Amino acid sequence: MIIRVEYLSKVYRMGKVEVPALRDVNLEIEEGEFLAIMGPSGSGKSTLLNIIGCLDKPTGGRVFIDGANTASLSENELAEVRRDKVGFVFQQFNLIHSLNALENVSLPMFFAGVSRGERLKRAEELLAKVGLRERMHHKPLELSGGQQQRVAIARALANNPKIVIGDEPTGNVDTEAGNVIMGILGDLNREGKTIIVVTHDPVIAAHAKRVIRMRDGRLLDEE
Amino acid sequence: MIDIILMAYRDLSERKARTILTLLGIAVGIAAIVSLVSVGYGMQEAITGELTVFADLISVMPGKLAGMSYVELGSFTDRDIRDIRRIGGIKEVTAMTHGAAEVEYRNERKPVFVLGGDTDALSSFYVEPVGLDEGRWLRENDYRVCVIGNRVATEFFDEPVHVNDKLRINGEKFIVAGVFKKASMLYAMDVDPHIFLTLRAAKDVLGNEKAKYKYITVRVYNIEEVDEIADELEERINDNHGLDEFATAMTMGSMLERISSVFSILRGVLVGIAAIALVVASIGIMNTMLMAVMERTHEIGVMKAIGAKNSDVLSLFLLESCMVSLIGGVAGCILGVILARVVSLVVSSALGMEFVPTVKVGVLFAGVGVAMCVGVLSGFYPARKASKMSPVEAVRYG
Incomplete structure (x- = not known):
């Protein structure tokens, strides 16, 4: 089991009002799974994903990633988890506009202290893998949405993480590009990576082997 | 990195x-x-x-330096000069006198500062560094002859003063023998607004017949002794005048x-x-x-x-x-x-x-x-x- 979520709760404070985003979520994900989390907006699926990806901290409950309890990790250790164990793909791509594709992909390796030569070599391989060998030296804004998202996937793979997380990875691209992206994620899954994707599009969710649904911060029964 | x-x-x-x-x-x-x-x-x-060019020089003034200001307490006498000459290690002693005089040129009268002293000494102090614009420098046997600073020549009077023009200094007729060039900052205050005379002539026109000197300069043989000699000098002159702090002897070291x-x-x-x-x-x-x-x-x-x-x-x-x-x-x-x-x-x-x-x-x-x-x-x-x-x-x- 690569991820275990126990009694997870998250409460957002909006001024004086407390808004519960997650209520007692329990979830187990095995290594090599391809999981889709579905649900309407505001159901808490992104919050769950952010906590699993160590971007956000829970209000209550525990999350184990690859055996480590994230609640007991320091900020630096959490950064290392984000850097080495989890690759995050955002809906908005979130590439750094001043850097070209190659540099964007090598950035996580830069933070991991990989030498420049090795970094660029691996970044090149990863870009080739997502079909962007010809566009390595383009800046994000010179690429289409689908291409940007593929750069983002290559970046998520930089430090060879076991888990790749996508928060609506196809939400900002057209259907065709979305299919390409889901195809890549499927390939990664076949190579052994654990893939977790949040979506509200059933067609996208159909790529996954397991689908769970959320509503009002709770997990509904699995299909 | x-x-x-x-x-x-x-x-x-x-x-x-x-x-x-x-x-x-x-x-x-x-x-x-x-x-x-x-x-x-x-x-x-x-x-x-x-200034270091003048390392062998001691300037002696009859007064006190307090901060940046100078208070004149009187003047030196012939006896002071004789006593100074007796101090060992001294190469030469030059006495100067100075004072304000009324100067008339072509019916125009202005107060001007007049300075008289040994012509050779004045020449090494002022003529060598500043230079003359026209005419010649004073000679020891000149009498009714003067050399004027650049501002005296060009600014003080309505009409410019040139060599061979006549000035009246406190009523006495003088002929201008030379005019200084415009001096650099270091000398501007000392040369530009002054009229230079021989010591004899200056004493006459300023009325200092009793040989009262306002400024003495001393050159020593050995630069290393300069501070020692300056102290001795002050002491002797102070004794002569019966005052503790009458004379101020400045070496270039103290000036620097x-x-x-x-x-x-x-x-x-x-x-x-x-x-x-x-x-x-x-x-x-x-x-x-x-x-x-x-x-x-x-x-x-x-x-x-x-x-x-x-x-x-x-x-x-x-x-x-x-x-x-x-x-x-x-x-x-x-x-x-x-x-x-x-x-x-x-x-x-x-x-x-x-x-x-x-x-x-x-x-x-x-x-x-x-x-x-x-x-x-x-x-x-x-x-x-x-x-x-x-x-x-x-x-x-x-």
């Missing part, structure tokens, strides 16, 4: 206009310090350089000390002004960096989301402010040296005194060092703020 520098450089060049403005702020502050200090040292060296203390105060003031400029510049850097942090909140969030530690973000932002301040500091030094030269040229021609700025390597290093300190200190708060941001909130921003 090279990568993080490249990255910081890229971030800075993305925001060219603001980076350049910040850089300019620091550069101007450092340039101000470097140029002002260099000009200060340059002036000091020019003056002390001219006085000048350098004046200059160190001057430098302090200049550095103070420049320090204010630097404080303003550092507020500028802090502002730039804060803006950069705010503007790049999203980017910082992304970096943290893909695994950047707080220390990674902190060092990136600190490096940026270091680079701005390093470049600013170096540019400031270059600018400061250029500025110092320009200022020196302007001041030289305004004061009529030749000098070049003295650029000390230490001052340049200090300039860059100060710039770096300013950069790191003012960059630290924004950098820390950037590093502490929560990744999920920062990513959501913008």
Whole structure:
């Protein structure tokens, strides 16, 4: 089991009002799974994903990633988890506009202290893998949405993480590009990576082997 | 390391206009310090350089120096001069007298300061460094003959005075034998507004028949003995007049000390002004960096989301402010040296005194060092703020 979520709760404070985003979520994900989390907006699926990806901290409950309890990790250790164990793909791509594709992909390796030569070599391989060998030296804004998202996937793979997380990875691209992206994620899954994707599009969710649904911060029964 | 520098450089060049403005702020502050200090040292060296020529000279005045002002207590007598001549190690003694006289030229009357003394001594003091514009210098057997300073010739009277013109000094007729050139700053006060006579003639027109002298200069054989002899001189003259502090004997050493203390105060003031400029510049850097942090909140969030530690973000932002301040500091030094030269040229021609700025390597290093300190200190708060941001909130921003 690569991820275990126990009694997870998250409460957002909006001024004086407390808004519960997650209520007692329990979830187990095995290594090599391809999981889709579905649900309407505001159901808490992104919050769950952010906590699993160590971007956000829970209000209550525990999350184990690859055996480590994230609640007991320091900020630096959490950064290392984000850097080495989890690759995050955002809906908005979130590439750094001043850097070209190659540099964007090598950035996580830069933070991991990989030498420049090795970094660029691996970044090149990863870009080739997502079909962007010809566009390595383009800046994000010179690429289409689908291409940007593929750069983002290559970046998520930089430090060879076991888990790749996508928060609506196809939400900002057209259907065709979305299919390409889901195809890549499927390939990664076949190579052994654990893939977790949040979506509200059933067609996208159909790529996954397991689908769970959320509503009002709770997990509904699995299909 | 090279990568993080490249990255910081890229971030800075993305925001060219603001980076350049910040850089300019620091550069101007450092340039101000470097140029002002260099000009200060340059002036000091020019003056002390001219003065060290007179290392064997002692000036004796009948009065006290208090700070920058001089209080005259009386005048020297023939007996003082005789006593001075008896002191060992003295090469020559020159007595001078001076005083205000009424000078008439073509029916126009003006008060002018008249100075009389040994013609050879006056020549080495004033004619050699300043030079004559026209005519000749005084001779010992001249009597009703004078040499005039440049301002006396050109400014004091409605019509300019030339060689062979006639002046009346306290009613006595004199012929102008020579006119001085315009003197440099160091001599301007001593030469330009004065009329020079032989000692005999000066005593006559000033009414100092009892041989009262206002100024004695002494040259010694051995420069090492100069302070010793100066002390003995003061003592003998004070004895003659029955006063404790009647005479002041100044050697170039004591004069140089006085000048350098004046200059160190001057430098302090200049550095103070420049320090204010630097404080303003550092507020500028802090502002730039804060803006950069705010503007790049999203980017910082992304970096943290893909695994950047707080220390990674902190060092990136600190490096940026270091680079701005390093470049600013170096540019400031270059600018400061250029500025110092320009200022020196302007001041030289305004004061009529030749000098070049003295650029000390230490001052340049200090300039860059100060710039770096300013950069790191003012960059630290924004950098820390950037590093502490929560990744999920920062990513959501913008």
